[in-house]
Amino acid sequence: GDSVTQMEGPVTLSEEAFLTINCTYTATGYPSLFWYVQYPGEGLQLLLKATKADDKGSNKGFEATYRKETTSFHLEKGSVQVSDSAVYFCALEDSGNQFYFGTGTSLTVIP
Amino acid sequence: GAVVSQHPSRVICKSGTSVKIECRSLDFQATTMFWYRQFPKQSLMLMATSNEGSKATYEQGVEKDKFLINHASLTLSTLTVTSAHPEDSSFYICSARGTGNEKLFFGSGTQLSVL
Numbered sequence: 001g002d003s004v005t006q007m008e009g010p011v012t013l014s015e016e017a018f019l020t021i022n023c024t025y026t027a028t029g030y031p032s033l034f035w036y037v038q039y040p041g042e043g044l045q046l047l048l049k050a051t052k053a054d055d056k057g058s059n060k061g062f063e064a065t066y067r068k069e070t071t072s073f074h075l076e077k078g079s080v081q082v083s084d085s086a087v088y089f090c091a092l093e094d095s096g097n098q099f100y101f102g103t104g105t106s107l108t109v110i111p
Numbered sequence: 112g113a114v115v116s117q118h119p120s121r122v123i124c125k126s127g128t129s130v131k132i133e134c135r136s137l138d139f140q141a142t143t144m145f146w147y148r149q150f151p152k153q154s155l156m157l158m159a160t161s162n163e164g165s166k167a168t169y170e171q172g173v174e175k176d177k178f179l180i181n182h183a184s185l186t187l188s189t190l191t192v193t194s195a196h197p198e199d200s201s202f203y204i205c206s207a208r209g210t211g212n213e214k215l216f217f218g219s220g221t222q223l224s225v226l
Contacts, residue, residue: 004154036217043115044204044217089155099145099215101155 002027006090006102013080013109021075021105023064023090031092033057033066033073038087038104047075047088080109114138115207117218124195125226132190132221134205140185141207145215146178149202158203161188195225 007022025033032051036044048057053068062077073090090102114137124130134144143162147155159175161167161182169175177199179191188207192199204220 008152038217041120041219043117043219044206046214099157101147103152103154104149 002031002092002094002098002100004090004092004100004102007105008103010106010108013107015082015109015111016079017109019075019077019080019084019107021088021090021107023073023075023102025071025073025090025092027071027092027094029095031094033064034091034093035062035064035073035075036089036091038089040086044089080107082109082111085109115141115205115216115218117205117221119221120219121222123224123226126196127194130192130195130223132192132203132205134188134190134207134218136186136207136209136216139209141188142185142210143208144182144188145206146180146188146190147204147206149204155204192223195223197225199223200225
């Protein structure tokens, strides 16, 4: 069945460091791929998405490219800030509109 | 933007009692709501999908008599954990999708601890 494998955390970085959170997926068909972010005490929010191969999703300095050949959707940011501290979830939506989530990666950015 | 309110955020209860979790869409009509469960260090697992006015569709392995879902209106869905036991302790989160809306909006989650 479809699934998402996400880099385990927690991840701790210094401010302005480069961030990569790895995400790979297994799916039949052509899923849409998402990154969600959960700030402390809040619900999951959509961070970015890509709906087809080679699409790049971007938002708030974060980027992820839908790589069909490597079945990956790694999240990157060139310079993290303290306010980026949150839990990040990689997810896919299959053709039947069902979502599959990764385990979440907790990111802490220290000043 | 669309907001989904989930309440309570944290609940501690005694074994054998029932707990109700509410999920409300505040500024849109949620034709479909989803309930997820997350164990520590594991993925969010879909428990059930509910459409307003109809019975919920449960995922394989989820006991529908234990996890009662009611989606009585376009803005409210409830999950009741009946006769809770310690193994039901988990993080429960709801999400909602409106008519013609591709986006999924999530509640803030409920941490249930059963003693």
